[in-house]
Structure formats: structure tokens, C-alpha cells
Amino acid sequence: MNNINNDNLSQLTETLFKLNNQLDKSIQNKQAIINKIKQKYEPRTEFNRWRNSEEGKLWKEQQYQKQKQCCAICQAKIELKWSHIDHLKPISIYPDLSLDTSNLQIACGSCNTKKNNSEIF
Numbered sequence: 001m002n003n004i005n006n007d008n009l010s011q012l013t014e015t016l017f018k019l020n021n022q023l024d025k026s027i028q029n030k031q032a033i034i035n036k037i038k039q040k041y042e043p044r045t046e047f048n049r050w051r052n053s054e055e056g057k058l059w060k061e062q063q064y065q066k067q068k069q070c071c072a073i074c075q076a077k078i079e080l081k082w083s084h085i086d087h088l089k090p091i092s093i094y095p096d097l098s099l100d101t102s103n104l105q106i107a108c109g110s111c112n113t114k115k116n117n118s119e120i121f
């Protein structure tokens with residue numbers, strides 16, 4: 001009777017170990033996916049936060065005047081409130097440059113949208 005119980009116990013222990021290993025692997029895989037998603041979206045979140053800050057708004061206004069109120073891409077006259085902040089080097093490929101003002105310019109909505117749509121994700 002005792003032997004049978006011991007056998008069952010060791011089988012159960014083995015099964016539990018295997019399940020635990022599988023679970024660990026599954027958690028690791030999911031963590032890797034979460035990290036990839038974070039790397040992709042955090043720079044954009046950070047950028048949006050900066051864009052809505054006083055500092056970001058001031059930068060935009062100054063840059064708008066520097067560009068003589070024109071879109072940096074098509075050169076059309078634009079209104080500040082409809083203008084977009086465009087990343088010369090896109091965030092999706094250069095996340096480190098998301099807040100680098102030397103990588104930013106003001107563009108009209110249609111130029112910026114066209115550019116974003118052509119980005120490879």
C-alpha cells in the first residue's frame with residue numbers, strides 16, 4: 001500500500017515539475033512579447049506626453065515661426081493648430097530619437113499622415 005502511494009507521489013511530483021517548467025516557459029514567452037510591445041509604444045507615449053506639455057507646446061510654436069508658418073515637407077502655409085509635429089526619422093525605427101528636437105519638424109496634416117502610412121511596422 002505504501003509502495004503504491006510512493007509511486008503515485010513520485011509520478012505526481014514529476015508531472016508537477018513538468019507542468020511548472022512549461023508554465024515558466026510560457027510566462028517567459030509572454031514577457032518577451034510584452035517587452036517588444038513596450039519598446040514599440042513607450043517612445044510614442046513619451047512623445048505624446050512631451051507634445052502636450054508646456055515645453056512641447058512652446059517648442060512647437062517656436063519651430064512653427066522658424067519654418068515661417070510653412071509645412072517642412074510641402075512648404076504650404078499652415079495654421080499652427082492644424083499642424084503636426086513630424087519625426088524626420090520615424091519613432092517606429094528610431095525610438096531613441098522620439099524626443100530629440102533635431103529630429104522634429106512641423107508638417108501639415110496630410111504630409112504627416114502620408115508619411116506615417118508609408119512607415120513599415
Ligand SMILES: [Zn+2]
Pocket residue numbers: 071072073074075076107108109110111112
Ligand atoms: Zn505638407
